[in-house]
Amino acid sequence: MSVPKQDTPQGQGRKPKQFNILYIYLLIALGVVGILFFYQGGNPVETSWQEVQLQMLPQGYITKMVGVRNKGIVEIYLSQEGIRHFEKRLGGRKGYDAEHPPFYLTIGSFDAFEQQLRDAQKDLPKDKQIYPSYIERPDYLGGILTWVVPFALLIALYLFMMRRMGRGGGAGGGANIFNIGKSKAQLFSKEGYVQVDFSDVAGLEEAKVEVREIVDFLKNPKKYTELGGKIPKGALLVGPPGTGKTLLAKAVAGEANVPFFSLSGSDFVEMFVGVGASRVRDLFKTAKEKAPCIIFIDEIDAIGRSRSKNVGFSSSEERENTLNQLLTEMDGFSTNQGVIILAATNRADILDGALLRAGRFDRQIHVELPDYQERLEIFRVHLKPLKLHPEFDPTFLAKQTPGFSGADIANVCNEAALIAARKDKTEVEKQDFLDAIDRIVGGLERKSKILTPQEKEKVAYHEAGHATVSWLLEHASPLLKVSIIPRGRSLGAAWYVPEERQLTTVEQMFEEMCALMGGRAAEDVVFGEVSTGALNDLERVNKMAYGMVAYYGMAEGLENACYFDSTGQSEFNFAKPYSEQTAQRIDAAVAALRDRAYNKAKEILTAHRDGLDRLANRLLTDEVIFADDLEAIYGPRKGETREEMLQSSLKQEAKDEEQAKVEEEGKKAE
Template identity: 50%
Template sequence: MAQNNNNNNNNQNKKGNNFFNQNPLLVFAIFSIIVIVIFKNFITPNDGMINNSVGSTANAVTKNINYYQFKEMVKEGKLSYVAIGQTVIRAYMQNGPVKDVFIVKKVEGDNNLISQLEAKKIPYGGFNESNVFSEILFSWVLPIFIFFGIWMLLANRMQKNMGGGILGMGSSKKLVNSEKPKVTFSDVAGVEEAKEEVKEIVDFLKHPSRYINLGAKIPKGVLLVGPPGTGKTLLAKAVAGEADVPFFSVSGSSFIEMFVGVGASRVRDLFENAKKEAPAIVFIDEIDAIGKSRAANGQMGGNDEREQTLNQLLAEMDGFSSDKSPVIVLAATNRPEVLDAALLRPGRFDRQVLVDKPDFKGRVDILKVHVTDIKLSKDIKIEEIARMTAGLAGADLANIINEAALLAGRKSKEFVEQKDMIEAVERAIAGLEKKSRRINPEEKKIVSYHESGHALIAETTKGAKSVSKVSIIPRGLAALGYTLNTPEENKFLMQKHELVAEIDVLLGGRAAEEVFLGEISTGAGNDLERATDIVKSMVGIYGMSDVAGLMVLEKQRNTFLMGGSTKEYSEKMAENLDQHIKTMLNERYEIVKGRLEEYRECIERIVDKLKEDETIDGDMLRSIISTFEKENNMPTKMHARTETSSIDDKEDQNDA
């Protein structure tokens, strides 16, 4: 019972403290009013002469009279004492047990008052109307007090906005999210290998003595590496949820401020809080914001604030002990190549876990997790959606499921249907469909031939991706039409003939314009750019030509972002490279035009179908091509690709 009372008292104290902290201006105003009232009531404008002359004024009644009445009272000799101030006269008269005090406004120019008081033998004296203490209080002390209160209020607001301390140079509590996640490994799908690697961290946190008794040292840091949207943060929360330990999460950019030393202070606060709650997990998202290599700029010096923050992080990871109650630091980044070498040495982030994009089975599992709360119709085929979304990350899949639900909601459906899912996939890959965009008949004709060229080459070329849909309805920002190619499986390696097939498909649109319309348009700009990049990679990176042989001409800098490269070859090699790229593109272009000439009537049928329906799916496209081949007794060119795809499908289904 006593404990409950103490708890109640503590709760009341906390509420009181919260009230004062949340309403500093109101509290300050109330306090100022109380101070003013106290001084107004207890500091009176009398001096000691009055009290000494007239005795106690405890039973006194104050009355206001005019100057004429006062002069009559002087003439009649009724007053016992007169106090003369600069502007006011106080007249005292003893009237039994009650003393009357008369307040009179002084009239300037009356020089006979003193002589009249002396004639009637009435004692008189002077007094200070304004007390010196009240003058000091209201003229100096109170203004300073008000200014100080306003300054404290502004400082308090700046502290709240900037995360602690005056000007933000204090605690990082506002920037750190502290929680005990309810997420477990069952909520994380598509990254089974990564889950297996981090499961031992859960055991470290739950049973540290099992390892310490053997003399082992528990790892202090684990770096989660992978492309954006693959679930690195979710996996870190799942580790904390499985271990049932506090989870302190913060973004790397939260440590960087304009004041040098702020980041280092926040790092200290973060680790101090984590040590108090140990065993615990500290999660730093986007650690590359503070962990970039200090020698990255190739010169001495750099960003002092970032370097001090990094140095403090290194010192903290060296300083805390994980003997009894471990604190494990998890960090996430999609740019591991820019991190400082000191972060990755043994004893710090010496373990790196790759959280990659999911394969077919992983995509199926992820989609099943995200459709748990979605009302689905009976025609939903999760495997088909997973096959259409090869190469997408977990965040992309979650967005597709949500987009499908929104599409069904706009149409007032009770359930999400398969066509809503397919529309969501197309929106994620190609952009929003814009049926309101009007294009003239001539442009519509050009787009129809262009997309038909892409589609036919894709379906009649071994190693090309299967066509899911062909449309001449504008999508995205600038696309007037599109051909949706979706692989049946994830491809981690590509053979030379598959890269060549991709080049052929890209050139098919421009070739169709030239063969069927006799003139080319600007619609193939992006196709040519992508085809050129593929040829450059075949020559300069993959060694798939005789121009450079096995010599690598370009070094990739970033695995995930696929950006940044350096050229390390002579001018003569550059000329040979340019000539080879031009020659190869021209050769493939002529081959593609020959294929289109061979299937001229088939292309016309596809174009007519597009003009009629604006959209045809992959099955309809393959039916048109197959019918044309049978009518003309042509050896089908689709069997090789289709048989290969069917084998891949069976393998995917076995894996699933």
């Protein structure tokens, strides 16, 4: 697993900006606001009765008054001389005439207004007195707005909600509820997107060999079709999480230079009936138009789960309809049409058998956890952006991270950089990576968890018991370090470097169980009592013992018995695949294995009680000890170490290469 290339030209990888119609709505709203609130020309200004009585009436500026009964106001019309006199009062605005009064007066009662007006004009000549008229002026605009605005708001809210519900992106993404059945696949094309090819994928060499045939078909389809060959329609990438399945699929699309439709299995699931099947149809219709292309369905187990025989109990009819449509579409288009389907899952055992048959997903490409050499390549990719010491060697990281996926390795590199920055360092050092691995594997160090001296002593002997038994047994995992510093939910931890075996024997599994029992056995030997600190150890021992008995046929009396179901169908069954008598025999065999491992661990610790005490005391003093400390107490470990095995393997490969060169030169000489 790796990351896309860092050096991307400026502007590349960005989607072109799309015009948004909301901008037009915003401009219209601003225009209306501007007309209503900023353009006030010709609108009357409110005045007071004192201003009318003392300034307008005595000077004869008022030409007429009109009372609008339904609004409770009196409009005051002035002569041109009066308008000029009150020009500053009107703010310099124009447009006042016989139809547009410059002032209005708000009144409470027209009868009281008439009385005040008579009193104010009693000393004026008859020809200069003003007699108001009254009218009813219907508010057509207000009535329209009262009815139109609520409906307009409801329509706008409806359109907004439909845009949000229909906005799914990808091929055929609509802007309303009627396009909800369109595919939500995101289309990646060569233009305008950052590309990933096989050079960006570290490790996964065997998986890359498998998919190169797909790339070659997409680039040169005639080479296969002219000979009558048929390329597999689908390939299923199977592997644990974080191993690079999605990245490998993108690399195939980038290498083949074809459109790449990417979506998740959950994108077909919707609350409406029939939407999943509709999206499957639309996806394949769009893909045929873009052919040659690749469809990538991530986490296909969301819709590809095995269909239940008991429909009424554990079946989802909508999910099964979606799966049925997918099966039909995969077997419905022509083989040489250039549409290839890639899918990824980490639960291939629960997929429906019809999905894996020939003609659909013809082959399975296993993307496993990286081995030592692949981890080294992945580390080199993720270490590029980090500021490292010039003499930093990444090989020790690859050795100390067995079982890590590509995502875990990326997390280690990022965490190490954060730890170095937290300590105000200018470079990321080896200790920062060790701290990052400890934090990821064991959890965050909990300095606030204070142990009593008695608890700390028990934890020290518990971890020393694990370390002692694993060191003295040849086939147990080699110890890396032991700590009694609380991390996460654990009070102490022991780090091992497990051998990367392809096959495991009975003796190897039994000695691993003994090492797990070493903690509880040490408590029993030293204190004569046990604690709850062995919960995780007992859980792992029981799982290993049950696997040895029920799956691998390694128990006496059940040598060739295997009750493992690789199809995943047993989860729908209530009954066990064996009788009650066999279940009792399995339980008895598991208990015997567990007891034998515990007694073996107690024998070892009793025989090496002095070393156990020395190791526990050193743990209480230093809190962290390493393999060198165990070697100083117990001597060199039995058996070939992992590093020695690696070195011998490299030497053998060098000898084989040298022998091959000699043979080739001999053939040329002949």
